[in-house]
Amino acid sequence: MLGDILLIIVGLILLTGLLGVIPAMGKHLEKLAKWLGSIQGIIGIIALIYGIWNFSIPSGLMLIIAGIILAVGILQILPAVGEELKKLAKTLGSFQTIIGIIALVIGIWGLL
16 A cells, blocks of 8 residues: 555656646645655655565565666766666666656556
8 A cells, every 4th residue: 555655646746747648636736746846755665665675576576677767867976876876777767757657557457
């Protein structure tokens, strides 16, 4: 349940630029996503840790992937993190929209 809610939050943050086109609720969802985006690094670290701790397919895997994308700013300043992880985060960032849609769908599906 908590993982599904976290997936929805992560999906909203990853889809911040696209939420405005949704009829009726788009503007409100975009405001929420922008507000959550202000703490995206913290949410990314939480998603990464929760995904590793409660690993399952597909939700745990999506939390790990989305957590890496959202925590890229924090990961870049840590000296212990290898260059490979930084490159992975940048590569995954190019698929941000697709990963956001998948995370949102899996999160909503998990709550149903």
